[in-house]
Amino acid sequence: MPSASQYPAPRLDSRPAETFTATLGDLAARLEVAAPAATGTVFTGVALATDHVRAGDLFLGIKGAHAHGARFAAKAVEAGATAVLTDADGAALVPDGVPTLVVDDPRLAAGPASAFLYRDPVASMTSIGITGTQGKTTTAFYVAAAAGMAASGTIGSIGTTVGDDFFPPVLTTPEAPELQALFAVMREQGIGTVAVEASSHALVLGRVDGFAFDAGVFLNLGHDHRDYHPTQADYFAAKALLLTPPHAKVGIVDIDSHWGRVLAEQATVPVRTTSASGSEAADWRAEDVTLRAHGSEFTIRSPRGERVRFSTQLTGAFNVNNILAAVAALAESGRELADLAPGIAALPSVEGRLQRFDFGQSFTAIVDSAHKPEAINAALRAIRTTTPEGRLIAVLGANGNRDVAKRRMMGRFAAMFADVLIITDDNPYDDDPAEIRASLIDGARSSVVEITEIADRREAMAAAVRLARPEDTVVILGKGHERYHALAGGEIGWYDPDVLREVIEAL
Numbered sequence: 099m100p101s102a103s104q105y106p107a108p109r110l111d112s113r114p115a116e117t118f119t120a121t122l123g124d125l126a127a128r129l130e131v132a133a134p135a136a137t138g139t140v141f142t143g144v145a146l147a148t149d150h151v152r153a154g155d156l157f158l159g160i161k162g163a164h165a166h167g168a169r170f171a172a173k174a175v176e177a178g179a180t181a182v183l184t185d186a187d188g189a190a191l192v193p194d195g196v197p198t199l200v201v202d203d204p205r206l207a208a209g210p211a212s213a214f215l216y217r218d219p220v221a222s223m224t225s226i227g228i229t230g231t232q233g234k235t236t237t238a239f240y241v242a243a244a245a246g247m248a249a250s251g252t253i254g255s256i257g258t259t260v261g262d263d264f265f266p267p268v269l270t271t272p273e274a275p276e277l278q279a280l281f282a283v284m285r286e287q288g289i290g291t292v293a294v295e296a297s298s299h300a301l302v303l304g305r306v307d308g309f310a311f312d313a314g315v316f317l318n319l320g321h322d323h324r325d326y327h328p329t330q331a332d333y334f335a336a337k338a339l340l341l342t343p344p345h346a347k348v349g350i351v352d353i354d355s356h357w358g359r360v361l362a363e364q365a366t367v368p369v370r371t372t373s374a375s376g377s378e379a380a381d382w383r384a385e386d387v388t389l390r391a392h393g394s395e396f397t398i399r400s401p402r403g404e405r406v407r408f409s410t411q412l413t414g415a416f417n418v419n420n421i422l423a424a425v426a427a428l429a430e431s432g433r434e435l436a437d438l439a440p441g442i443a444a445l446p447s448v449e450g451r452l453q454r455f456d457f458g459q460s461f462t463a464i465v466d467s468a469h470k471p472e473a474i475n476a477a478l479r480a481i482r483t484t485t486p487e488g489r490l491i492a493v494l495g496a497n498g499n500r501d502v503a504k505r506r507m508m509g510r511f512a513a514m515f516a517d518v519l520i521i522t523d524d525n526p527y528d529d530d531p532a533e534i535r536a537s538l539i540d541g542a543r544s545s546v547v548e549i550t551e552i553a554d555r556r557e558a559m560a561a562a563v564r565l566a567r568p569e570d571t572v573v574i575l576g577k578g579h580e581r582y583h584a585l586a587g588g589e590i591g592w593y594d595p596d597v598l599r600e601v602i603e604a605l
């Protein structure tokens with residue numbers, strides 16, 4: 099059987115095939131800044147990291163947390179950059195004779211400059227931006243499925259899809275030069291709809307500047323992703339940026355949570371609200387919801403009173419919220435509600451999101467990417483409520499080099515739902531793996547649960563499948579779509595579904 103552990107080699111380049119050209123003078127006019135001396139200098143691409151520079155690029159010298167990017171201008175020119183865009187401090191670092199355009203804030207110019215070079219590619223398609231602590235990836239795939247997968251694109255933590263083509267992920271939301279280049283590739287491929295996960299980092303760092311999404315979706319706000327944001331208010335403000343002009347033409351806000359209701363009041367773009375819990379105040383509602391182990395069925399009611407029955411093969415009440423948001427975003431961007439149901443019903447799974455596998459085993463086997471407390475809570479609750487029979491056997495680890503304070507809580511949430519918990523390693527990097535496992539076990543002890551510690555991830559998965567009876571569910575948490583296992587000695591290739599298949603076949 100071919101291994102699923104290799105990303106399919108992209109058939110496309112991550113930059114458009116057509117050569118786009120612009121001059122520094124034209125760009126200065128577009129950005130409304132003083133023209134540089136070398137106005138006629140031509141550039142054909144944009145890059146903000148020397149590793150990404152191709153011949154003919156404009157290199158963006160941006161002040162970062164560690165260094166001023168303009169320090170690397172000489173390296174960028176060596177790699178083929180024809181010009182540099184930077185601020186006044188950066189200009190002093192650029193070698194003499196290199197054509198340089200000076201702006202106040204080069205990071206904020208990255209989006210507009212890239213969109214300008216590629217002739218505003220996203221304008222030719224329906225674009226949906228999605229933010230929230232949980233559900234971005236799933237909602238992006240629902241948008242693409244509803245609009246027709248073959249003519250849709252998604253950009254997010256699983257990577258970038260362009261119809262059937264695929265690019266592995268670098269960041270959840272790529273930096274603006276890569277994002278705009280991907281939009282240009284999508285335009286060349288005839289993509290009609292694109293769904294983009296907008297992380298809070300991306301919103302703050304201007305990665306989605308330079309264009310307006312047709313609709314910006316806000317799903318929810320938890321505590322899981324706070325490392326970069328000092329307070330919850332700061333985290334909320336970052337997410338709320340998506341619903342601030344010029345980022346989105348209309349905002350779709352899920353008001354089933356506190357922060358959604360706050361945002362619906364505060365957003366400065368026109369807002370349409372959604373609710374899957376029967377809120378009369380919502381413009382878009384899900385009604386008559388039936389949840390099953392293998393998905394759900396419900397009716398979506400539009401603000402105009404239309405009612406269309408939807409179904410999904412994906413588990414979890416939260417997916418009703420995700421579908422409602424995806425559907426409202428597309429419908430508010432001009433799609434017919436009734437046309438959206440077949441694609442949603444046909445979506446078989448989203449990679450690593452409560453993904454079920456049938457390798458011929460008698461029990462239910464699931465792989466899920468949950469690696470933070472709230473996501474573990476949501477995933478295991480969804481399995482437990484829709485599969486009350488049988489035992490839930492969960493395999494759990496925690497990443498090293500981050501989230502130290504969250505490990506006990508991860509163990510605690512897992513133990514609330516699992517009958518058997520197998521604690522193992524999940525990207526320990528150079529942290530002490532035994533210490534990570536001890537924190538998880540410490541948190542899990544607050545509930546009565548059978549806990550086994552098996553450091554080796556493959557052995558842990560093998561133990562889980564050996565324990566499982568036909569009525570049981572085995573869930574492998576943490577990696578989902580990831581293709582690596584990061585150990586102290588370095589990363590090794592790893593794909594949980596492949597290992598799961600191997601340990602099941604060895605039964």
Ligand SMILES: CC(=O)N[C@H]1[C@@H](OP(=O)(O)OP(=O)(O)OC[C@H]2O[C@@H](n3ccc(=O)[nH]c3=O)[C@H](O)[C@@H]2O)O[C@H](CO)[C@@H](O)[C@@H]1O[C@H](C)C(=O)N[C@@H](C)C(=O)N[C@H](CCC(=O)O)C(=O)O
Nearest residue numbers: 146147148160162163164165167170269270271297299323
């Ligand atoms: C915290 C954060 O977001 N950092 C971003 C920031 O890095 P930085 O400020 O540390 O950059 P720096 O090291 O000081 O370098 C300054 C500049 O010099 C450039 N440089 C540096 C060295 C060199 O040899 N050549 C070169 O060109 C860098 O590309 C950069 O433009 O600017 C860089 C590019 O300008 C980003 O790539 C980098 O994202 C890093 C890779 C990152 O890991 N970001 C993560 C945290 C992130 O954005 N995550 C979110 C999801 C979060 C979530 O789901 O919770 C995401 O959207 O992926």
Ligand SMILES: Nc1ncnc2c1ncn2[C@@H]1O[C@H](COP(=O)(O)OP(=O)(O)OP(=O)(O)O)[C@@H](O)[C@H]1O
Nearest residue numbers: 231232233234235236255416419451452473476477
């Ligand atoms: N609307 C939602 N509300 C609460 N939990 C959700 C929601 N949607 C998905 N989840 C849970 O969060 C997990 C991650 O979902 P998904 O990958 O779609 O979110 P994400 O925002 O893209 O997260 P990440 O950036 O970590 O990949 C799912 O497996 C599920 O357990």
